[in-house]
Amino acid sequence: xxxxxxxxxxxxxxxxxxxxxxxxxxxxxxxxxxxxxxxxxxxxxxxxxxxxxxxxxxxxxxxxxxxxxxxxxxxxxxxxxxxxxxxxxxxxxxxxxxxxxxxxxxxxxxxxxxxxxxxxxxxxxxxxxxxxxxxxxxxxxxxxxxxxxxxxxxxxxxxxxxxxxxxxxxxxxxxxxxxxxxxxxxxxxxxxxxxxxxxxxxxxxxxxxxxxxxxxxxxxxxxxxxxxxxxxxxxxxxxxxxxxxxxxxxxxxxxxxxxxxxxxxxxxxxxxxxxxxxxxxxxxxxxxxxxxxxxxxxxxxxxxxxxxxxxxxxxxxxxxxxxxxxxxxxxxxxxxxxxxxxxxxxxxxxxxxxxxxxxxxxxxxxxxxxxxxxxxxxxxxxxxxxxxxxxxxxxxxxxxx
Amino acid sequence: xxxxxxxxxxxxxxxxxxxxxxxxxxxxxxxxxxxxxxxxxxxxxxxxxxxxxxxxxxxxxxxxxxxxxxxxxxxxxxxxxxxxxxxxxxxxxxxxxxxxxxxxxxxxxxxxxxxxxxxxxxxxxxxxxxxxxxxxxxxxxxxxxxxxxxxxxxxxxxxxxxxxxxxxxxxxxxxxxxxxxxxxxxxxxxxxxxxxxxxxxxxxxxxxxxxxxxxxxxxxxxxxxxxxxxxxxxxxxxxxxxxxxxxxxxxxxxxxxxxxxxx
Numbered sequence: 001x002x003x004x005x006x007x008x009x010x011x012x013x014x015x016x017x018x019x020x021x022x023x024x025x026x027x028x029x030x031x032x033x034x035x036x037x038x039x040x041x042x043x044x045x046x047x048x049x050x051x052x053x054x055x056x057x058x059x060x061x062x063x064x065x066x067x068x069x070x071x072x073x074x075x076x077x078x079x080x081x082x083x084x085x086x087x088x089x090x091x092x093x094x095x096x097x098x099x100x101x102x103x104x105x106x107x108x109x110x111x112x113x114x115x116x117x118x119x120x121x122x123x124x125x126x127x128x129x130x131x132x133x134x135x136x137x138x139x140x141x142x143x144x145x146x147x148x149x150x151x152x153x154x155x156x157x158x159x160x161x162x163x164x165x166x167x168x169x170x171x172x173x174x175x176x177x178x179x180x181x182x183x184x185x186x187x188x189x190x191x192x193x194x195x196x197x198x199x200x201x202x203x204x205x206x207x208x209x210x211x212x213x214x215x216x217x218x219x220x221x222x223x224x225x226x227x228x229x230x231x232x233x234x235x236x237x238x239x240x241x242x243x244x245x246x247x248x249x250x251x252x253x254x255x256x257x258x259x260x261x262x263x264x265x266x267x268x269x270x271x272x273x274x275x276x277x278x279x280x281x282x283x284x285x286x287x288x289x290x291x292x293x294x295x296x297x298x299x300x301x302x303x304x305x306x307x308x309x310x311x312x313x314x315x316x317x318x319x320x321x322x323x324x325x326x327x328x329x330x331x332x333x334x335x336x337x338x339x340x341x342x343x344x345x346x347x348x349x350x351x352x353x354x355x356x357x358x359x360x361x362x363x364x365x366x367x368x369x370x371x372x373x374x375x376x377x378x379x380x381x382x383x384x385x386x387x388x389x390x391x392x393x394x395x396x397x398x399x400x401x
Numbered sequence: 402x403x404x405x406x407x408x409x410x411x412x413x414x415x416x417x418x419x420x421x422x423x424x425x426x427x428x429x430x431x432x433x434x435x436x437x438x439x440x441x442x443x444x445x446x447x448x449x450x451x452x453x454x455x456x457x458x459x460x461x462x463x464x465x466x467x468x469x470x471x472x473x474x475x476x477x478x479x480x481x482x483x484x485x486x487x488x489x490x491x492x493x494x495x496x497x498x499x500x501x502x503x504x505x506x507x508x509x510x511x512x513x514x515x516x517x518x519x520x521x522x523x524x525x526x527x528x529x530x531x532x533x534x535x536x537x538x539x540x541x542x543x544x545x546x547x548x549x550x551x552x553x554x555x556x557x558x559x560x561x562x563x564x565x566x567x568x569x570x571x572x573x574x575x576x577x578x579x580x581x582x583x584x585x586x587x588x589x590x591x592x593x594x595x596x597x598x599x600x601x602x603x604x605x606x607x608x609x610x611x612x613x614x615x616x617x618x619x620x621x622x623x624x625x626x627x628x629x630x631x632x633x634x635x636x637x638x639x640x641x642x643x644x645x646x647x648x649x650x651x652x653x654x655x656x657x658x659x660x661x662x663x664x
Binding site: 349 | 501
């Protein structure tokens with residue numbers, strides 16, 4: 001085994017780092033302002049309604065929460081699977097996992113009808129609710145990954161890195177299973193109610209999380225006082241290709257399963273063929289731009305270029321947002337089939353495709369979540385020994401070969 | 402209307418509260434109010450008057466009952482909206498011209514058979530399931546089922562997450578998208594919370610029929626029947642036993658308390 005002695009240091013920020021920090025802080029502040037506006041006026045100022053009850057904020061929130069568990073994979077590779085070349089990335093991985101979850105949860109909470117009743121959600125549990133389980137899974141994740149970071153930063157606790165990392169890894173698998181099950185266990189809706197949602201969400205988390213990690217790592221290279229190098233970027237790019245393919249695979253199997261059921265052909269036709277924006281997002285953005293294209297990039301000669309791997313990562317993120325949009329909004333847009341086989345109409349939109357146009361406050365709240373995640377990450381990098389020094393990165397390279 | 406003296410009011414404390422009971426309730430409210438500034442949301446849950454109201458309702462609640470409705474679709478008139486109008490008037494929800502965001506506790510649904518072209522109408526509201534998915538998924542327990550089968554939302558505990566709306570197979574729930582005025586004391590509602598048909602629980606607790614049933618039988622087609630499904634001697638239980646009734650989405654095994662015949 002190759003011994004790796006990595007030195008981690010707080011970061012001295014370059015001007016670009018501070019400008020980016022100010023930008024993301026402003027984004028977070030605007031998001032908070034949008035949330036205040038929504039709460040003051042009520043959700044009447046959003047595009048959400050009694051048919052589409054979860055809108056764009058949920059798309060951002062779920063994307064960030066799913067990515068949070070996936071971004072921890074870098075740390076898991078080092079601590080759980082013994083891939084030592086990834087060890088210098090473990091602290092950043094843990095920090096980003098916390099940051100993304102905080103950003104996602106902030107959006108989720110601020111979109112509540114009564115966000116000031118968070119105390120109720122924290123003190124009054126219905127233990128049959130998968131939503132309530134998720135509250136424990138999220139807070140538990142923050143605590144475990146936080147402790148995992150402390151263990152990594154405490155020299156005399158190094159021996160605990162593997163067991164704590166293993167707990168964190170198992171917890172993240174359960175957490176993403178829980179997030180997928182929020183939809184998978186909804187028996188009432190044709191587009192959800194699929195056990196496949198849990199593994200699909202795990203694949204999504206790995207893909208989105210890695211894409212965000214790669215981009216963040218490259219951005220930090222540019223904005224910090226050290227050049228960390230791209231020794232593993234090419235390898236990470238190929239790993240991203242595998243994860244993106246896994247997302248496509250689970251998506252394919254889920255839709256194929258639904259297509260085999262006569263009762264679900266209607267909703268499948270809607271999502272995949274004639275549902276307007278939803279098939280466009282599915283085929284054009286999720287599958288083509290966010291799936292096939294990045295896979296092609298990372299497995300071609302272009303995949304050796306960090307710039308092209310960054311492009312592939314950005315495409316995966318864009319495709320991921322489109323995928324979550326189709327799952328969350330598209331799944332609700334298809335009307336509830338209360339009277340199968342009948343043509344239905346009412347004053348409440350029965351039998352009609354549920355219309356939804358996202359409003360600006362919703363978009364700003366969602367972007368605010370990204371801002372919060374970025375600010376937490378950047379402050380962590382600035383004030384904690386998260387990033388390895390150049391020396392540490394140099395030592396890891398032989399092992400990476 | 403004064404809560405605690407009117408038996409029709411869902412906020413009433415008990416059948417005939419004495420002076421001491423009223424004083425106790427007042428003192429409890431005062432003590433609870435003193436902590437409002439510290440923890441407003443927690444305090445709302447424990448507010449004295451709410452305790453007294455809940456206690457009063459529990460005293461009138463018949464845990465052996467399973468309240469339900471039987472709707473004869475063949476008697477539900479085309480274009481008749483009596484049940485909807487009565488519910489609106491009774492519970493104070495209004496049509497503001499925004500059907501996508503306005504609350505609708507009950508609605509008339511028109512069904513057309515695409516093969517025969519035959520059509521019919523029926524009212525759809527909360528089906529008061531025996532295994533309500535809204536109650537299962539609610540993270541805080543704000544959605545709950547009373548012992549007598551009525552499914553309700555505790556407005557003080559609802560955080561407005563709308564997961565119950567995702568889970569309800571009947572689109573029976575509405576989210577309050579904007580501030581409200583002129584609420585009915587027996588049907589408190591609030592911006593940012595979810596609500597649905599209460600089966601007129603305040604009427605049931607005082608021995609009366611739900612407003613929709615009363616109206617349908619008085620001026621509508623007489624299509625709706627209300628009663629205790631658990632009482633084999635009740636008219637509704639006898640009718641359900643003798644007729645081939647249908648429960649909506651019975652494939653889900655939720656055992657709704659609303660039965661339809663001639664659907």
